[in-house]
Amino acid sequence: MTRVVHPRTFGSDLNMTAFIQYTVQGLAAGGFYALAALGLAIIFGALGVVNFAHGSAYMLGAVLSAVLLTTLNVHFWAALVIVPLLMFAFGILIERLLVRWLLRLDVLYNFLLTFGLSLVLVDVVKNLYGVSGLPYEQPAGLQGLIHVGGVTLPKYQLFVFVFSVLVCVIVWVLLTRTRAGMIVRAATEDPDRARALGINVSRWITPVFGFGIAVAALSGVLAAPFRAITATMGTNFVIILFAIVVIGGLGSILGAVVAGFLVGLVEAYGQAYAGTFAQIAIFILMVIVILVRPAGLFGRRDAA
Amino acid sequence: MAHTRRKVVGAVALLSSAMLLAACAGPAATSTSKLTDGKVVIGVLNDQSGVYKDLSGPNSVIAVQMAVDDYKAKYGDKAVATNIQIVKADTQNKPDVGNVKAEAMYDRQQADVILDVPASSVALAVAKVAAAKKKLYMNVTAATTDLSGPTCNKYTFHWAYDTQMLAKGANGVVAAGGKTWAIVYPDYAFGQNMSKSFTAAVEAAGGKVVASIPTPFPNDNFATFITKAQASNPDVIGIMAAGGDLINFVKQYNTSGAKAQLAVGLMFITDIHSLGVDQFTGTTFTDAWYWNYDKKNRDWADRFLTLTDTRPSFAHAANYSAATQYLEAVQRAGTDNADAVVKELEGKKLEDLFLRGGEVRADHSVIHDSYTAQVKTAAQVTEDWDFEKIIATNPAKDAFGPVNPECKL
Amino acid sequence: MLDIAGLSASYGEAHVLNDVSLTVKPGEVVTLVGRNGAGKTTLLRAVMGLHRDIEGSISFAGRRIERLSPNARARAGIGWVPDDRGIYASLTVAENLTLPPVVHESAWSTEKIYEAFPVLALRRSSMGTQLSGGEQQMLAIARVLRMGSRLLLLDEPSEGLAPVIVQRIAEIIREITTHDIAVLLIEQNVKFATTVADRHYLLAQGRIVETLDNASFQAREPELLKHLGI
Numbered sequence: 001m002t003r004v005v006h007p008r009t010f011g012s013d014l015n016m017t018a019f020i021q022y023t024v025q026g027l028a029a030g031g032f033y034a035l036a037a038l039g040l041a042i043i044f045g046a047l048g049v050v051n052f053a054h055g056s057a058y059m060l061g062a063v064l065s066a067v068l069l070t071t072l073n074v075h076f077w078a079a080l081v082i083v084p085l086l087m088f089a090f091g092i093l094i095e096r097l098l099v100r101w102l103l104r105l106d107v108l109y110n111f112l113l114t115f116g117l118s119l120v121l122v123d124v125v126k127n128l129y130g131v132s133g134l135p136y137e138q139p140a141g142l143q144g145l146i147h148v149g150g151v152t153l154p155k156y157q158l159f160v161f162v163f164s165v166l167v168c169v170i171v172w173v174l175l176t177r178t179r180a181g182m183i184v185r186a187a188t189e190d191p192d193r194a195r196a197l198g199i200n201v202s203r204w205i206t207p208v209f210g211f212g213i214a215v216a217a218l219s220g221v222l223a224a225p226f227r228a229i230t231a232t233m234g235t236n237f238v239i240i241l242f243a244i245v246v247i248g249g250l251g252s253i254l255g256a257v258v259a260g261f262l263v264g265l266v267e268a269y270g271q272a273y274a275g276t277f278a279q280i281a282i283f284i285l286m287v288i289v290i291l292v293r294p295a296g297l298f299g300r301r302d303a304a
Numbered sequence: 305m306a307h308t309r310r311k312v313v314g315a316v317a318l319l320s321s322a323m324l325l326a327a328c329a330g331p332a333a334t335s336t337s338k339l340t341d342g343k344v345v346i347g348v349l350n351d352q353s354g355v356y357k358d359l360s361g362p363n364s365v366i367a368v369q370m371a372v373d374d375y376k377a378k379y380g381d382k383a384v385a386t387n388i389q390i391v392k393a394d395t396q397n398k399p400d401v402g403n404v405k406a407e408a409m410y411d412r413q414q415a416d417v418i419l420d421v422p423a424s425s426v427a428l429a430v431a432k433v434a435a436a437k438k439k440l441y442m443n444v445t446a447a448t449t450d451l452s453g454p455t456c457n458k459y460t461f462h463w464a465y466d467t468q469m470l471a472k473g474a475n476g477v478v479a480a481g482g483k484t485w486a487i488v489y490p491d492y493a494f495g496q497n498m499s500k501s502f503t504a505a506v507e508a509a510g511g512k513v514v515a516s517i518p519t520p521f522p523n524d525n526f527a528t529f530i531t532k533a534q535a536s537n538p539d540v541i542g543i544m545a546a547g548g549d550l551i552n553f554v555k556q557y558n559t560s561g562a563k564a565q566l567a568v569g570l571m572f573i574t575d576i577h578s579l580g581v582d583q584f585t586g587t588t589f590t591d592a593w594y595w596n597y598d599k600k601n602r603d604w605a606d607r608f609l610t611l612t613d614t615r616p617s618f619a620h621a622a623n624y625s626a627a628t629q630y631l632e633a634v635q636r637a638g639t640d641n642a643d644a645v646v647k648e649l650e651g652k653k654l655e656d657l658f659l660r661g662g663e664v665r666a667d668h669s670v671i672h673d674s675y676t677a678q679v680k681t682a683a684q685v686t687e688d689w690d691f692e693k694i695i696a697t698n699p700a701k702d703a704f705g706p707v708n709p710e711c712k713l
Numbered sequence: 714m715l716d717i718a719g720l721s722a723s724y725g726e727a728h729v730l731n732d733v734s735l736t737v738k739p740g741e742v743v744t745l746v747g748r749n750g751a752g753k754t755t756l757l758r759a760v761m762g763l764h765r766d767i768e769g770s771i772s773f774a775g776r777r778i779e780r781l782s783p784n785a786r787a788r789a790g791i792g793w794v795p796d797d798r799g800i801y802a803s804l805t806v807a808e809n810l811t812l813p814p815v816v817h818e819s820a821w822s823t824e825k826i827y828e829a830f831p832v833l834a835l836r837r838s839s840m841g842t843q844l845s846g847g848e849q850q851m852l853a854i855a856r857v858l859r860m861g862s863r864l865l866l867l868d869e870p871s872e873g874l875a876p877v878i879v880q881r882i883a884e885i886i887r888e889i890t891t892h893d894i895a896v897l898l899i900e901q902n903v904k905f906a907t908t909v910a911d912r913h914y915l916l917a918q919g920r921i922v923e924t925l926d927n928a929s930f931q932a933r934e935p936e937l938l939k940h941l942g943i
Binding site: 182185189195198199200201 | 795
Binding site for chain 1: 353354355356357358359361491517518519520522523524525527528529531532535547548549550551552555556558559560561572574575577578579580582583
């Protein structure tokens with residue numbers, strides 16, 4: 001019997017290569033989501049604030065990177081450190097001046113406050129830098145492609161994935177291995193109970209808010225070489241972040257990270273195999289999760 | 305930044321004082337005027353705050369003011385339009401808002417003509433208002449061919465460009481060896497229209513479209529679509545997205561290591577400025593006008609620079625052209641009566657800063673020479689905004705599609 | 714140690730506590746007895762500062778505290794064991810134990826805690842909610858002992874626990890009261906209540922209807938149980 005070489009063999013190799021590329025692309029997109037959603041989950045957990053301005057923090061992270069590059073020649077690698085620090089200070093300011101005063105009221109008040117804040121920030125950036133966006137160079141050392149086991153992958157996307165995982169791991173270590181992390185975890189899980197145990201939660205939530213903003217800004221710095229840097233770049237982004245936090249389980253930090261990468265993958269596979277359907281796919285995933293596990297993938301029933 | 309803002313504030317102050325002076329001079333002139341209501345009101349209706357703010361927006365108003373100043377300087381005492389006002393409004397790129405604002409402009413502010421109007425859906429809505437009010441409407445910044453097709457009417461003129469004109473750029477690319485194309489387009493009215501026009505143009509030029517990939521709109525993640533486009537191994541990947549989506553696509557395209565040549569369907573100079581010339585180097589596209597093409601353009605662009613602190617997009621120049629040709633038509637007609645002005649425009653051959661070999665066609669599409677532009681390398685850029693090398697000039701008769709048979713005038 | 718005078722509490726329009734006055738002296742164990750919805754838990758939450766819609770005065774160790782934040786009250790020496798035990802799921806047993814600050818020199822050391830509750834020592838690196846109900850209850854009590862709280866607010870500590878564990882908790886309560894620690898206890902388990910308590914306040918519809926010492930409570934037990942619907 002003659003051995004028949006199916007033409008399909010070649011095709012499936014090609015499909016496998018494409019699948020790996022889609023996976024890396026999905027994980028890179030997920031990296032942006034995971035970092036920003038991590039910050040959103042921490043803020044929601046510790047303060048009970050649904051921070052609508054989180055998309056603006058992501059946007060400001062990218063805009064600041066571009067402005068620092070053109071005015072002070074601060075390059076990508078330095079921006080990865082400087083921008084989150086600046087945004088940490090900005091977050092502290094916002095918490096002290098605005099968010100704090102509404103914490104005792106219904107969550108809706110801070111939702112509306114941060115919604116208004118996001119509109120203001122978007123318009124301020126529009127006024128200062130216009131609407132068509134800011135230029136940004138490709139960071140040194142991350143241009144071009146890398147060959148891994150026969151698959152060609154863009155270096156930058158691989159970097160975004162690895163870097164975001166690394167940051168998530170560092171945050172995880174800080175949360176689980178330090179006393180500050182322990183207190184943040186407790187305050188996130190049940191702030192009232194932490195108060196009753198003698199913990200001054202309000203002293204902790206200011207830096208926690210700043211931290212959440214800083215991580216979102218870090219996601220924005222990563223986006224600067226890869227996405228259009230415009231005043232409105234966070235507007236749709238934040239909607240997807242909310243979907244991610246719901247999928248992961250409200251207030252669950254691990255859930256936000258896992259769901260962030262998951263949504264990135266769903267988006268990539270959706271785009272690859274279902275075209276323009278991709279963006280709806282995320283929300284279908286959200287609906288399924290809400291129906292099957294109302295508290296989210298990692299949410300506790302009592303937290304829902 | 306403070307410098308820029310001072311300039312903008314200065315320009316606005318200049319503008320408003322000019323308007324105030326014009327208003328003061330008004331009553332004296334009305335006695336001898338042949339104007340229907342003693343004044344000519346030019347309405348600039350566009351996006352004052354959203355995605356098209358930079359490429360049209362407030363600077364379109366300044367371009368129109370330049371046209372008014374030039375008209376006054378040219379005719380002096382002999383000017384028919386002695387009292388010219390400019391009014392502006394923001395459509396927010398929403399058809400319903402555009403509809404209401406256009407009605408208010410024609411009725412309450414007594415606008416004799418409306419200019420600019422980016423975003424195809426808004427542009428089509430305003431065309432219907434113009435037809436109903438029997439007032440002039442010169443669309444500058446919308447791309448849809450429907451303006452001179454199904455929704456064409458006696459009072460609507462389509463001034464600067466359309467999707468078929470943009471698609472003509474494919475000819476040159478195919479001729480230069482880019483035979484097979486993958487077209488990536490945002491899945492909404494503009495993108496679909498662009499995709500159709502480009503597919504037709506590529507095939508007419510003897511090329512082949514091997515993949516046609518719709519993407520969500522708006523979208524910030526194109527990596528997967530780029531991989532998909534690459535899978536068909538095309539010579540050229542044509543991207544039909546505009547604004548922020550275009551920039552997202554190009555940034556991600558450049559990190560993807562894709563080897564196909566990139567062709568951009570619609571590009572404004574503001575896009576190159578915002579992304580940086582490096583990311584676009586070598587890309588070819590069809591331009592309607594370029595500020596550094598010749599001395600005439602450059603002189604005008606220098607005036608524009610002093611008023612706005614930025615270089616003009618082709619839409620700014622086209623608004624200047626539309627306002628100029630409107631005022632010239634009023635001058636020839638000796639009145640601002642809409643029907644008389646339309647008569648002075650129809651079938652005319654026009655020549656100005658923007659219109660080279662210009663002609664108002666039977667379907668009210670205003671054709672003119674277009675340009676095949678290539679983005680320079682960073683080393684070739686000698687001053688800010690000098691991003692384009694014009695590699696070919698396409699004569700007006702070849703630059704646009706045929707007269708639209710769907711238009712019955 | 715604890716003096717409450719004229720305390721009223723409400724949730725919006727609904728009045729939950731009405732002109733409640735009570736005292737708990739150092740070393741004393743006092744229970745709040747009443748039907749569900751009588752306002753017992755609200756009273757503990759008001760003392761802890763978690764329910765703030767109140768009128769009247771609350772004094773602890775001779776100092777008015779009703780304006781203090783919950784964490785200031787905890788630091789002043791009030792320890793709360795809520796009815797759901799309040800163990801953090803995302804913290805290990807050891808972390809749950811060492812999370813709160815030590816507020817008094819009489820605080821138990823972790824060694825002493827692990828000696829008194831060997832099961833907690835065994836499971837010190839398990840996550841909080843992997844513990845059984847009884848173990849969680851022990852951990853919640855151990856936690857306030859480690860803080861060194863002078864007044865313990867215990868919300869149904871015996872609920873759902875095996876008799877041996879209830880026995881053990883009773884022993885601990887008796888031991889700590891010898892060190893002048895006061896206990897305010899909500900208890901449905903009358904047998905447990907009468908084993909550990911010195912006095913009982915009967916709460917009905919937000920009011921204190923009767924105050925009894927342990928002997929008279931035991932004497933009138935059947936009648937009271939019927940009255941309270943326990």
